[in-house]
Amino acid sequence: MEFFRYLGATTRESFTKLGRSSFFLISILSGIGSVCVRPRLLLKQLHSVGVLSFLIITISGLFVGMVLGLQGFYILSRFGAEETLGVMVATSLVRELGPVVAALLFAGRAGSALTAEIGLMKATEQLSGMEMMAIDPIKRIISPRFLAGFLSMPLLAALFSAVGIIGGQVVGTGLLGVDDGAYWSQMQANLDFRGDIINGVIKSIVFGFVTSWIALFEGYDAIPTAEGVSRATTRTVVNSAFSILGLDFILTALMFGDN
Amino acid sequence: MDNLNPTQDSLVSVHNLTFSRGEKKIFDDISLEFERGKITAIMGPSGTGKTTLLKIIGGQLCPSRGNVMVNGRDVHHLKRDELYTLRKRMGMLFQSGALLTDMTVFDNVAYPVREHTHLPESMIRSLVLMKLEAVGLRGARDLMPNELSGGMARRVALARAIALDPMMIMYDEPFTGQDPISMGALVLLIKSLNTTLGLTSIIVSHDVHETAAIADYIYVLAGGKVVGQGTPEEIKQSSSEWVQQFMNGAADGPVHFHYPAKEYMDDLLHSEKAFKPLFSRQRPPSDRNIKRKRYS
Numbered sequence: 001m002e003f004f005r006y007l008g009a010t011t012r013e014s015f016t017k018l019g020r021s022s023f024f025l026i027s028i029l030s031g032i033g034s035v036c037v038r039p040r041l042l043l044k045q046l047h048s049v050g051v052l053s054f055l056i057i058t059i060s061g062l063f064v065g066m067v068l069g070l071q072g073f074y075i076l077s078r079f080g081a082e083e084t085l086g087v088m089v090a091t092s093l094v095r096e097l098g099p100v101v102a103a104l105l106f107a108g109r110a111g112s113a114l115t116a117e118i119g120l121m122k123a124t125e126q127l128s129g130m131e132m133m134a135i136d137p138i139k140r141i142i143s144p145r146f147l148a149g150f151l152s153m154p155l156l157a158a159l160f161s162a163v164g165i166i167g168g169q170v171v172g173t174g175l176l177g178v179d180d181g182a183y184w185s186q187m188q189a190n191l192d193f194r195g196d197i198i199n200g201v202i203k204s205i206v207f208g209f210v211t212s213w214i215a216l217f218e219g220y221d222a223i224p225t226a227e228g229v230s231r232a233t234t235r236t237v238v239n240s241a242f243s244i245l246g247l248d249f250i251l252t253a254l255m256f257g258d259n
Numbered sequence: 260m261d262n263l264n265p266t267q268d269s270l271v272s273v274h275n276l277t278f279s280r281g282e283k284k285i286f287d288d289i290s291l292e293f294e295r296g297k298i299t300a301i302m303g304p305s306g307t308g309k310t311t312l313l314k315i316i317g318g319q320l321c322p323s324r325g326n327v328m329v330n331g332r333d334v335h336h337l338k339r340d341e342l343y344t345l346r347k348r349m350g351m352l353f354q355s356g357a358l359l360t361d362m363t364v365f366d367n368v369a370y371p372v373r374e375h376t377h378l379p380e381s382m383i384r385s386l387v388l389m390k391l392e393a394v395g396l397r398g399a400r401d402l403m404p405n406e407l408s409g410g411m412a413r414r415v416a417l418a419r420a421i422a423l424d425p426m427m428i429m430y431d432e433p434f435t436g437q438d439p440i441s442m443g444a445l446v447l448l449i450k451s452l453n454t455t456l457g458l459t460s461i462i463v464s465h466d467v468h469e470t471a472a473i474a475d476y477i478y479v480l481a482g483g484k485v486v487g488q489g490t491p492e493e494i495k496q497s498s499s500e501w502v503q504q505f506m507n508g509a510a511d512g513p514v515h516f517h518y519p520a521k522e523y524m525d526d527l528l529h530s531e532k533a534f535k536p537l538f539s540r541q542r543p544p545s546d547r548n549i550k551r552k553r554y555s
């Protein structure tokens with residue numbers, strides 16, 4: 001009995017939360033117009049959300065690409081198909097690992113920071129203070145951060161893929177002796193711009209949207225205490241990871257289902 | 260205890276206000292008047308919802324019943340734009356100061372001016388320096404909020420609150436946690452700003468002596484009701500036990516020392532129910548049940 005009551009309460013709570021977050025999203029989107037009037041707010045956020053994530057994305061991308069090079073070589077060499085290593089590395093990065101891993105890293109690096117920042121601003125009454133100065137915190141604080149996250153995500157994912165491909169090349173041609181020309185030409189011949197690259201970019205746009213939304217909502221909805229903010233930060237990372245992986249499955253099924 | 264003779268000259272009037280947070284009634288049908296140009300204090304023990312009252316007056320929270328008129332306008336029936344226009348004329352000093360932590364003192368004070376006006380930067384500079392001079396912190400303009408002491412942060416916040424020359428200021432616990440010197444400075448500052456700028460001030464506080472020294476009129480709240488009101492002298496001579504307990508700081512009286520609990524002996528002799536349900540979740544006290552005005 002207790003279990004069912006718990007189940008009911010949890011379900012109801014998650015639906016009300018979904019409702020609140022949808023309203024929140026609508027007000028963020030309606031605030032985007034005013035961000036365009038003040039590009040400086042956006043630039044500052046692009047720096048802290050995007051530029052400061054640069055390092056973690058680059059290094060991770062490099063290592064993921066190198067691991068792909070190693071693993072791919074062992075499998076492909078069994079079938080004597082080492083020269084297709086470039087295709088294998090690039091396809092897996094551009095289609096899947098680039099958008100997904102970059103988004104997971106982004107949620108951990110930038111998403112958690114956004115949640116903590118907004119949550120603390122709420123706890124220290126900065127948001128309420130802005131409201132009392134007749135300044136809408138959604139327009140000045142939330143929307144620029146949302147837009148910055150949304151814009152940086154595809155760029156970071158592209159960077160991740162690009163660095164990963166270089167990492168794969170370093171390992172494949174440098175260490176394992178795959179032919180350099182084959183690595184690049186096979187990749188060029190077999191990677192489709194619309195089918196692979198654009199679809200990967202679409203994925204990363206969706207992930208950027210969802211991750212920024214979750215991070216900002218959790219911060220804004222946090223209980224304004226130390227414990228509340230820490231829980232909200234955890235929820236951001238966990239919920240973002242679930243959403244990214246779940247949405248990745250749906251998007252992959254829709255995009256690559258027929259071939 | 261209701262205010263029987265509401266003066267025509269009140270800037271803010273609260274009529275028959277009822278506000279509940281979850282099951283608990285914070286205010287139960289209270290009416291208050293705040294006269295123009297005067298300092299009115301709202302006093303009462305912690306947890307009587309004094310800050311909540313300020314948030315209701317500022318339109319951040321909606322009452323369950325009753326209305327709040329500010330300058331002849333019903334705060335909770337205004338459109339969003341109208342509410343924001345009204346708020347430009349209402350300053351509020353938060354307990355924590357609520358300074359934006361990523362800006363210098365100067366930029367914090369300039370912030371509302373930059374947002375709401377199109378003044379040239381040179382004029383903003385003079386304006387901000389004048390406001391900072393008024394609170395005695397012109398020299399601290401380049402400091403960041405984390406470099407300020409609590410009292411200084413509150414004075415900067417005060418300079419910011421008066422930056423747009425509002426008609427009223429609401430002070431939320433201005434004296435809490437201040438050393439005697441900054442407390443004295445704040446008391447003087449509030450009084451002198453009120454007279455020189457012709458403001459209407461509402462002070463929420465539980466610091467009896469400091470508040471009584473500058474207030475023109477005092478309301479004492481307890482248990483969601485107004486338990487006493489009058490000038491500081493009237494309040495000091497009040498016959499109400501509530502007011503006397505509060506003003507004299509007695510530990511026990513109408514406001515009990517003990518939080519409501521079951522009989523002490525029963526509690527000691529009977530252990531807690533041994534069975535704890537497996538799936539019950541302890542939810543921390545949350546402010547989510549509060550009816551928000553809008554998602555803003």
